Amino acid sequence: MDTQALIKSQVTSNLVILYMKGSPKFPQCGFSGLAIQILQACGVKDLVTVDVLADPAIREGIKIYANWPTTPQLYINGEFIGGSDIMKDLYQQGELQKLLAEAGV
């Protein structure tokens, strides 16, 4: 499976998936750490994450897939939501909680 097809299958087979640097317990970048904190504050359990530092093809591939040059990247129900700045804005407006609830998370 090529990288774009792999990413598509990852984002569509998981309700919520976060591409990040490091792991939820040990994020390797402040933006990824913030993204995790926001999702935890939203009460997301069993969060699926992909460590892009562990896979250079995925790290480059998600930039193309989302037409978005930075990590982290959040997807809900296969839809690209944004990076940590957008997550923070949406969270503060209560919109992220709404998106998660609508997705059944």
Added chain:
Amino acid sequence: MTLIDDIRSRLGELEPNSIEIQDDSALHAGHAGNGGGGHFTVTIVSSHFYGKSHIIRHRSIYQALADLIPQKIHALSIRAMTPDESKPN
């Protein structure tokens, strides 16, 4: 021209009412996955953002800076607001 001046001049295409660029590089020097580019926070107010989602606003900024990422800009924090959104409640 400094990198900050370069960023400011490129984002001029969005005709910002105001733009602030903060260099956060010192906070992040040498962490995992950083090839040497800087960290910046851009706070920009522009009427171009009316009716546009956050994703579209961020994309228009990334697009203007595309060839600086990731060699010169490793990370970019963006707050993109319309003039109405930037007013205190």
